[in-house]
Amino acid sequence: MFNSNTKFLVVDDFSTMRKIIKKVLDEIGYKNVVEAVDGKNALEVIAESYKSGQPIQFVISDWNMPNMQGIELLRACKDHPDYKTLPFMLVTAESEQTQIIEAAKAGVSEYVVKPFNAATLKAKIERVYNKIQVSTEKKAA
Amino acid sequence: MSAATKLNPQHPFLDRDVILSLANGVTETLQTMAQTVANFEKPFVAKEWQTPCQIAVFLELNADPYHGQVRFHFDSSVARGIIDKMLGPQVEEMKMDEILDGVGEISNIFFGLAKTKLNTIGFKLNMSTPYPCQSADLPAIVGEKTLLIIPFRVEQALCYVELILY
Numbered sequence: 001m002f003n004s005n006t007k008f009l010v011v012d013d014f015s016t017m018r019k020i021i022k023k024v025l026d027e028i029g030y031k032n033v034v035e036a037v038d039g040k041n042a043l044e045v046i047a048e049s050y051k052s053g054q055p056i057q058f059v060i061s062d063w064n065m066p067n068m069q070g071i072e073l074l075r076a077c078k079d080h081p082d083y084k085t086l087p088f089m090l091v092t093a094e095s096e097q098t099q100i101i102e103a104a105k106a107g108v109s110e111y112v113v114k115p116f117n118a119a120t121l122k123a124k125i126e127r128v129y130n131k132i133q134v135s136t137e138k139k140a141a
Numbered sequence: 142m143s144a145a146t147k148l149n150p151q152h153p154f155l156d157r158d159v160i161l162s163l164a165n166g167v168t169e170t171l172q173t174m175a176q177t178v179a180n181f182e183k184p185f186v187a188k189e190w191q192t193p194c195q196i197a198v199f200l201e202l203n204a205d206p207y208h209g210q211v212r213f214h215f216d217s218s219v220a221r222g223i224i225d226k227m228l229g230p231q232v233e234e235m236k237m238d239e240i241l242d243g244v245g246e247i248s249n250i251f252f253g254l255a256k257t258k259l260n261t262i263g264f265k266l267n268m269s270t271p272y273p274c275q276s277a278d279l280p281a282i283v284g285e286k287t288l289l290i291i292p293f294r295v296e297q298a299l300c301y302v303e304l305i306l307y
Contacts, residue, residue, distance in 0.1 A: 014246035015239070019228050020174070064249075064270070093253020096260055114250045115173035 039068025
């Protein structure tokens with residue numbers, strides 16, 4: 001699993017969902033969690049975190065949000081030289097095939113469908129970690 | 142409830158799959174996110190109906206040329222109980238805006254699940270963002286409409302899914 005000091009950014013316009021995800025992360029052992037209320041706010045938080053020398057290391061974002069949607073935030077991160085390798089998990093209440101394909105094309109690391117429980121979120125974070133490990137090993141080989 | 146009330150049989154929201162998808166969305170969400178059981182009761186049709194609940198979430202439906210609205214009605218003690226179970230017991234008394242945020246999110250999940258199921262069977266449905274409010278602040282629907290009310294019980298308290306067809 002990721003180091004317990006890994007800095008997570010949880011993005012959702014509903015504070016209840018941010019609290020639920022924070023609670024699950026806390027239960028898993030991740031205490032370093034910051035929040036943003038939409039994609040636009042998330043980009044500001046990410047930029048600030050890089051400036052401060054304590055960059056965000058994992059983004060968990062809702063899809064449907066005002067101002068900037070999760071998929072747009074994902075694309076903005078992938079287009080940015082500093083953020084393009086940032087692990088990015090999308091959380092959504094809709095699980096249509098077209099949406100999953102759109103997210104995969106945009107480079108999402110994992111996709112979580114609501115409703116979810118703590119075990120699902122933990123398993124998805126582990127999958128992201130394993131993917132990164134495999135990718136790193138391939139590059140090193 | 143009015144026994145004389147008839148629903149437009151052509152209205153696409155008046156469909157077994159729509160009703161079942163909404164009910165399953167509620168049941169699955171409450172079970173997974175809040176370990177809470179919701180038991181659905183017999184739906185009924187009405188021309189006018191006044192919610193006995195204190196908290197509501199509404200969203201607009203559109204499947205051109207048909208329009209409607211879905212409203213989820215929650216007893217305030219049920220809403221608090223569900224949020225408590227999702228977040229763990231709260232140290233401080235929950236404020237109304239926190240309750241509305243919680244039911245807004247949970248209704249978002251109810252309807253997201255229902256919409257996904259409906260779209261996979263070819264029922265193309267557009268919806269607005271769910272808007273949580275106190276029941277007293279629900280917008281009035283002007284003009285001819287028909288209501289389909291689907292009651293569900295959570296820990297003895299009655300809550301409702303209201304489908305407004307117009």
